[in-house]
Amino acid sequence: MKFKHFFITAALASFIFVGCDDDDDDQPVIGALEVSTAIETADEGAGSVDITFSTTPAIDTDVTITYEVSGTATSGEDYEALTGSVVLPAGDLTVAQSITLIDDEEVESSEDLIVTITTIAGSEDLVIGVKDEATLSITDNDSYPFENGIIVTHEGNFFQGNASISFVSNDYETVQNEVYATVNDVDSWADNIQSMAFNGDFGYIVVNNSQKVEVVNRYTFESVATIDTELLNPRYMAIANGKGYVTNWGDGSDTEDDYVAVIDLEENTVVSKIPVAEGPERLVVKENTIYVAMQGGYNQNNIVTVIDAATNTVSTTVTVGDRPNSLQLDTEGNLWVLSGGNPAWTGNETLAQLDKINTADNTVSASFEFAETEHPGALVTEGSNLYYYLSSSVFKMETASTALPATAEITGLSFYDMAVNEGILYGVDAKDYTSNGSLEIYDLSDYSLLASKEVSIIPGEIYFNGTAER
Structure with missing residues (x-):
């Protein structure tokens, strides 16, 4: 994590330094890719929830984003399996990865699903930003028959x-x-x-x-x-x-x-x-x-x-x-x-x-x-x-x-x-x-x-x- 943050800081610093040179106004703008979720908690019966990957500014080529899924939630039991990658189309600022939640009948604790950006391919003008991780807490909607x-x-x-x-x-x-x-x-x-x-x-x-x-x-x-x-x-x-x-x-x-x-x-x-x-x-x-x-x-x-x-x-x-x-x-x-x-x-x-x-x-x-x-x-x-x-x-x-x-x-x-x-x-x-x-x-x-x-x-x-x- 420290290495990635150092990399983006160094990259941006380099851009600013070069940009100050009056002899070179055509240096590319380096963008930062981040991931987020509009809601932090979702009921398992909510259907699906989007995880959004976003960048500023837009990139003029398709970018393949690879991400890692971790946390206490289990693929195939709490949510449908994810591919581990998504493509940000050229010119777009955001792309959503839909997560389909599984509404089971098991009484269980709340569980976390964590999505972390691991690599970017397709453009040298884009680096992983500070917000490289998003967490979704999946809450249970089931109860035991003789509670309450x-x-x-x-x-x-x-x-x-x-x-x-x-x-x-x-x-x-x-x-x-x-x-x-x-x-x-x-x-x-x-x-x-x-x-x-x-x-x-x-x-x-x-x-x-x-x-x-x-x-x-x-x-x-x-x-x-x-x-x-x-x-x-x-x-x-x-x-x-x-x-x-x-x-x-x-x-x-x-x-x-x-x-x-x-x-x-x-x-x-x-x-x-x-x-x-x-x-x-x-x-x-x-x-x-x-x-x-x-x-x-x-x-x-x-x-x-x-x-x-x-x-x-x-x-x-x-x-x-x-x-x-x-x-x-x-x-x-x-x-x-x-x-x-x-x-x-x-x-x-x-x-x-x-x-x-x-x-x-x-x-x-x-x-x-x-x-x-x-x-x-x-x-x-x-x-x-x-x-x-x-x-x-x-x-x-x-x-x-x-x-x-x-x-x-x-x-x-x-x-x-x-x-x-x-x-x-x-x-x-x-x-x-x-x-x-x-x-x-x-x-x-x-x-x-x-x-x-x-x-x-x-x-x-x-x-x-x-x-x-x-």
Whole structure:
């Protein structure tokens, strides 16, 4: 490159020097040939894009331009093969090389096509200019089938093998039920899906009564692996320190066999177990610390177990209300734990409670008791607001509040669980637990119902898929 630029500079300098000689006014004018593109980026479905070779002034003979094609784009896959040369007709200032783009169905990253002038033949009055290279970025117009939408897991009926996955597009126009079964061409594949977790491109479907975790590509739902050993009544999963952690209730008749399974995410195998108290349920992660709500499994419990993911050991426990059913981290790093209390049918009904835990020292910094017979659940958070479900209603509470809210924001509901994302509340209604349920969608700015979509049998959990990395 330095040699070419030196050459043109020397050539032009020579021309200027000679041109100053009054005795020789017939010296030829040396032109510079350059290459450019009118647009820097083109969608693969654009058809064709021109690369333009140009010179000033015009040359009085035909000029053959040879160019090299490089970059991450592949000839024959991303664009039709180029000849590597083009002729600039005598007297013309420009000539275009058309590049035909190939619109394939493969999801891929943006790729560059680089055209570099290498030689010029046909005139000594033309040299390669400074702009000897042009780059065109080719962008993909394809997407994975389950990007940018809502994933709903369905428990299905016990021992019926009819658990399933649904996908709802972000515009709520498209609903696809039986996603996993359709993609992988299987019929009965899961008995009671409890939850799902995500790590990069992978999704982990925790299937409680099948005693397994199905690993899929989260954007295509193609099966990747099945983890079906060392799990017993698996419930929920989280990712910490590069590993997976799955809560297990163990044998319902044994109060001392509950554990958190540690999964090697490269090999998709259980590599160890962390013994815990009765009934590990939902869990959240802050850095390398895992907080597990000990709901009690087939019995009752009232603690949060704190696990150090660096050592895979229990570092402490925090006492909260009876039957902690959900927990969330707020924007300041505090942990909020909602405990439903013992219900009346246990014969030992207790008060529900909302606890705020300072994660710096794992101590309870505030507690809020609910009234008798109130048993809330489904705590979710967005920004500085907490939302929970109680008595067929959704309540909102700011994290800075000193008391529980007295009135609900949305009433007349029948939610089995709910989630919040970008100002929208999503709740699942299991209906009669034998026929298809629904996904109910509300705008939290005015609490209006945006959509109600039929999904499948006993919708249980709601998750969100964005755009896959290219």
